[in-house]
Amino acid sequence: MAMPQGYDGTRTDDESERTTNVDEYRRTCIDFIEDISHNYEEWVDYYKLPEDEDKRRREGIRATITRTNEWIAKVAQSIKAVDIVMNDGIQKMAESTAGKPxxxxIFIxxxxxxxxTKPGIIDVIVKASGRKGRKTKLGFHFKDDRFRIESTCGAYFDETDLPTExxxxxxxxLKLHAENAKQRDVISFTVTVCDVENDVEFDRRGVTTIVHLV
Known part of the structure; x- marks a missing residue:
């Protein structure tokens, strides 16, 4: 009963299509984040981890709830933006649940x-190191998708000449293109890094980041 490989925890129902009231939808999604967090805490229960690791993962989940709901309440200005912030929080809770070995x-x-940051071409710095002397390389979020990305402004990564070694x-x-962004737009993305040795993958983890355009 391990977390599924390539798990994508984004919400997929059509609640956002049934309302046009942003404030009402904010309240719905804030409640949803709190509710779904209990599912992730149940996964942590199931793992029966050492006390310090158990605490670390639960603290990551709880911290994500707080920050995500703050962003839903104060940053997101549209139904789509609320969805993006909510899905970002779900991704982050999944990452905390799975652990961060x-x-x-990921820095902006x-x-x-x-x-x-401001609209334009955004410089995204990715730093990583492997375990037990192993190396790292950029992975794929899902199948042929190098990155997970959602935005209110059509943002995308430049995938030409990516370091794949x-x-x-x-x-x-990494170059994140957000030239069409306006103030209050949001972008959420996940970068996946693999722990490798001699082209054999030992582990992989995704790290999710959200950007508020100011």
Missing amino acids: LEIG NHKSSFTE ELEMMDIH
Whole structure:
């Protein structure tokens, strides 16, 4: 009963299609984030982890609830933006539930996880190191999709000339195109990193980041 490989926890029902009231939908999604968090906590229960790791994962879930619901209430300005922030939070809770055995950092303007920047081509810095002396390389989020990305502004990653080799210490820059963004737009994306040795993958983890355009 392990977390499914390539699990994508985004909400898929059509609640957002049944209302046009943003404030009402915010309240619905804030409640949903709180409700679904209990499912992730049940997964942590099932794993029967050492006390410190159990605590770390639960704290990650609870911290995500707080920040996600703050962003739903204060940052998201449309039904679509609320959906994106909510799905970002669901992804982050799944990542906390599965644990974070790899050292991975995703940074925009020296901040991680919940970030802000101006419209344009956004510099996304990815740092990672493998376990037990192994190397890392960029993975795929799902099948042929290198990244998971949702936005209110048509944002996309430049996937030309991406470094695909195994790296001892990953420290790379990705170009996130958001030239069409306006203030208050939001972007959520997931970068996946693999723990590898001699082209054999030992583990992989995704790290999700949300961006508020200011």
